[in-house]
Amino acid sequence: MKIHEYQAKELMAREGIPIPAERLCFTPDEVRKAAFELGFPIVVKAQVHAGGRGKAGGVKLARNGKEAKSAGGQILGMTIKDLIVKKVLVTKAMNIIKEFYVGLTIDRNKQQVVLMVSPEGGVEIEEAAKIHPDLIHKFYIDPDIGLREFQAREAAFKLFEDIDLVRKTTRILVNLYHCFINRDASLAEINPLVLTKENDLVVLDGKMNFDDNALFRQKEIEDLREASKDEIKEIEAKNRGLTYIRLNGNIGCMVNGAGLAMATMDLIKLYGGEPANFLDIGGSSNPQKVVDAMQLLIEDKNVKVVMINIFGGITRCDDVALGLIEALEQIEVKLPVIVRLSGTNSHEGLEILKHANIVTVETMAEAAQKAISLI
Amino acid sequence: MSILIDRNTRLIVQGITGRDGNFHAQRMKEFGTKVVGGVSPGKKGQAVGDIPVFNTVKEAIAKTDANASIIFVPASGAVDAIYEAAEAGIKLIITITEGIPTLDMIKVKPFLEKKGAHLIGPNCPGLISPEEILIGIMPAKIFLKGNVGLISRSGTLTYEVVNQLTLHGIGQSTCIGIGGDPVAGLYYCDLLEMFENDPETEAIVMIGEIGGEREEKAAEYIPGHITKPIVAFIAGQSAPPDKRMGHAGAIISSGSGTAKEKINALKKAGVKVAGKPSDIPIMIENCLKKG
Numbered sequence: 258m259k260i261h262e263y264q265a266k267e268l269m270a271r272e273g274i275p276i277p278a279e280r281l282c283f284t285p286d287e288v289r290k291a292a293f294e295l296g297f298p299i300v301v302k303a304q305v306h307a308g309g310r311g312k313a314g315g316v317k318l319a320r321n322g323k324e325a326k327s328a329g330g331q332i333l334g335m336t337i338k339d340l341i342v343k344k345v346l347v348t349k350a351m352n353i354i355k356e357f358y359v360g361l362t363i364d365r366n367k368q369q370v371v372l373m374v375s376p377e378g379g380v381e382i383e384e385a386a387k388i389h390p391d392l393i394h395k396f397y398i399d400p401d402i403g404l405r406e407f408q409a410r411e412a413a414f415k416l417f418e419d420i421d422l423v424r425k426t427t428r429i430l431v432n433l434y435h436c437f438i439n440r441d442a443s444l445a446e447i448n449p450l451v452l453t454k455e456n457d458l459v460v461l462d463g464k465m466n467f468d469d470n471a472l473f474r475q476k477e478i479e480d481l482r483e484a485s486k487d488e489i490k491e492i493e494a495k496n497r498g499l500t501y502i503r504l505n506g507n508i509g510c511m512v513n514g515a516g517l518a519m520a521t522m523d524l525i526k527l528y529g530g531e532p533a534n535f536l537d538i539g540g541s542s543n544p545q546k547v548v549d550a551m552q553l554l555i556e557d558k559n560v561k562v563v564m565i566n567i568f569g570g571i572t573r574c575d576d577v578a579l580g581l582i583e584a585l586e587q588i589e590v591k592l593p594v595i596v597r598l599s600g601t602n603s604h605e606g607l608e609i610l611k612h613a614n615i616v617t618v619e620t621m622a623e624a625a626q627k628a629i630s631l632i
Numbered sequence: 633m634s635i636l637i638d639r640n641t642r643l644i645v646q647g648i649t650g651r652d653g654n655f656h657a658q659r660m661k662e663f664g665t666k667v668v669g670g671v672s673p674g675k676k677g678q679a680v681g682d683i684p685v686f687n688t689v690k691e692a693i694a695k696t697d698a699n700a701s702i703i704f705v706p707a708s709g710a711v712d713a714i715y716e717a718a719e720a721g722i723k724l725i726i727t728i729t730e731g732i733p734t735l736d737m738i739k740v741k742p743f744l745e746k747k748g749a750h751l752i753g754p755n756c757p758g759l760i761s762p763e764e765i766l767i768g769i770m771p772a773k774i775f776l777k778g779n780v781g782l783i784s785r786s787g788t789l790t791y792e793v794v795n796q797l798t799l800h801g802i803g804q805s806t807c808i809g810i811g812g813d814p815v816a817g818l819y820y821c822d823l824l825e826m827f828e829n830d831p832e833t834e835a836i837v838m839i840g841e842i843g844g845e846r847e848e849k850a851a852e853y854i855p856g857h858i859t860k861p862i863v864a865f866i867a868g869q870s871a872p873p874d875k876r877m878g879h880a881g882a883i884i885s886s887g888s889g890t891a892k893e894k895i896n897a898l899k900k901a902g903v904k905v906a907g908k909p910s911d912i913p914i915m916i917e918n919c920l921k922k923g
Contacts, residue, residue, distance in 0.1 A: 363734060363738070363814065363815070365814050365815065365843075365844040365845065365846070365881070366844070366845055366846070366849060368737075368738060368741055368815045369738060370735075370738065381886075383886045383887065383888075399742075400735075400739045400742060401739075401742060438735065441733055441734075441735055443734065468733055468734045468735065469876070469880070470707065470731045470732060470733045470734060470880055471734070471735070471736075473707070474708070500878045502872075502875050502877065504870075504872060512788075513788055514786065514787050514789060514791075514878075515786065515787075515812060515877055515879045515882060516784070516785065516786020516787065516788060516789030516790070516812075516839070516841055516867050516878075516879070517789040517791075517792055518877070518878060519789075519842070519868040519870075519871060519877050519878075519882070520789050520792070520865075520908075520909055522870045522871070523867060523868065523869045523870050523891075523908075524908055525870070526869065526870040535871070535875075535877055535878065537878045540769075540787070568788045568791050568792045568795070569771070570757075570769075570770065570771035570774075570787070570788060570791045571769055599795065600771060600774065600791060600795065601771055601773075620910065621792070621909075621910075622908065622910055
């Protein structure tokens with residue numbers, strides 16, 4: 258789960274990490290008012306769940322009230338990577354001497370939390386890693402002891418020689434680790450961390466992502482969720498036991514199991530078609546899931562044909578067949594439906610479908626080819 | 633022969649009185665697995681079918697001599713169940729539970745290492761050696777005893793592939809679902825090594841998917857370590873970036889973990905990569921003929 262910059266910085270501030278004076282605004286007039294409160298110059302930043310805000314024109318500097326209002330007007334309502342900007346963060350501009358990168362994430366290879374620091378801040382860390390991998394310093398954290406001061410200090414010395422700045426950085430890193438661990442984050446990043454003329458270290462931009470699996474014990478974080486239109490549909494699906502992700506194609510897919518669902522999309526693409534979605538109906542044999550899944554598929558107006566691919570393990574094919582018949586009785590489906598059932602009770606399932614005049618095929622390859630031919 | 637398990641493995645089921653634990657405990661027993669006990673705190677003295685239930689893992693081991701455990705406990709208590717099993721001396725722990733927080737898994741791993749316990753999963757379908765033993769939720773009847781070892785991050789995709797192998801008359805030594813989470817127990821390299829050393833296994837199928845770099849790590853490991861032929865399939869070639877494709881670990885993040893990178897790395901390591909699941913049986917057949 259993602260949150261906005263202002264929310265990430267607030268969580269960091271609560272752990273004692275210094276953030277600049279800033280205000281969240283929803284209208285150009287609020288931006289102007291906030292600018293006068295903070296004192297010029299100010300920076301106006303779009304708050305959307307997308308990277309590359311600067312490049313997209315979502316970050317602007319303002320030196321007076323007129324500029325502040327106009328920056329607010331330009332950014333509020335603009336679209337960045339398909340997301341409409343509904344709020345902006347107004348921050349007092351700082352006298353920056355140098356920008357640094359510090360971040361914590363999970364290294365899936367080492368299966369550990371990793372602290373990364375770099376004297377090259379302000380650019381995306383993935384970009385920096387390509388250009389200057391030698392300038393990114395990694396420190397793997399022993400889960401039994403967590404990030405101790407000695408290790409944070411070792412990292413801080415990669416950024417500064419001055420002991421006063423090393424001490425300040427050490428505090429920030431240890432606090433960032435607390436922020437990460439206590440909130441079940443998957444990413445906590447300060448980029449850039451800036452050194453100001455006044456010799457202070459401040460979070461100019463902060464970012465945090467969270468482990469969806471841990472939200473059950475992170476109520477406060479879950480309450481920060483702001484879902485986009487597509488995400489709302491995904492969450493609704495989740496509540497019905499379905500995993501749904503919308504794509505841009507026209508072949509609606511209904512599959513049991515995530516791996517098989519991905520392989521089904523791949524196969525459609527391999528034969529020259531375009532999948533409209535990823536949809537995993539999960540492992541149980543509840544016919545209602547099939548009804549809900551069919552509803553989801555036909556709500557997407559791009560879908561021209563529905564392809565159902567079930568491999569019955571624990572899921573019983575006859576239950577899926579019954580669910581499908583129920584779905585077709587409850588909802589009007591004008592689209593062609595191709596069904597492939599294999600595995601547990603597939604004969605019974607296929608018999609049920611035969612009586613209802615539903616087209617069935619033997620293999621998933623045939624199903625994909627047939628679906629494409631009907632577009 | 634098979635890897636990790638055989639017909640002498642004595643299994644307990646943690647979370648045996650829950651819906652899934654109850655159902656699968658009895659299914660495994662019907663298959664022929666020695667399901668010697670179950671654990672469910674406060675349910676001591678009860679039985680599931682004729683499987684006795686105990687309050688703690690320690691108690692279950694003392695009474696049954698169990699040496700493996702399968703966990704069906706819900707996500708909020710599953711990590712504690714893993715600790716309990718390892719602390720009690722169980723050396724093979726299979727965790728079916730989906731939805732365990734990643735940071736909990738990071739903490740449990742060094743503990744398992746210290747105790748010398750192997751973990752399979754979480755968020756996995758378990759493992760099976762056909763005609764010998766089933767520890768998991770896999771549909772036993774699609775499997776056929778034979779000499780192909782299989783390692784997979786997925787459940788139903790594994791069944792799809794196994795079914796096709798079986799229909800081609802190609803049997804399996806042991807099939808292992810390693811799970812779809814970003815932090816998990818035994819992974820490709822550990823299991824490839826075990827299959828390499830297993831005299832019964834003659835070829836290996838590896839089913840991967842997008843997310844992480846474990847397939848790439850396996851590709852680095854294979855030359856010089858694995859002499860048996862390997863056929864791989866990677867799911868998620870058409871998956872969009874930054875979207876979790878069902879499994880917690882199946883996500884392309886910051887441009888890394890793509891199917892293309894994995895396929896290229898595996899090919900470079902001499903692994904035959906199937907374009908679609910239905911190509912796997914013929915590719916395995918060709919490997920075995922050559923061997």
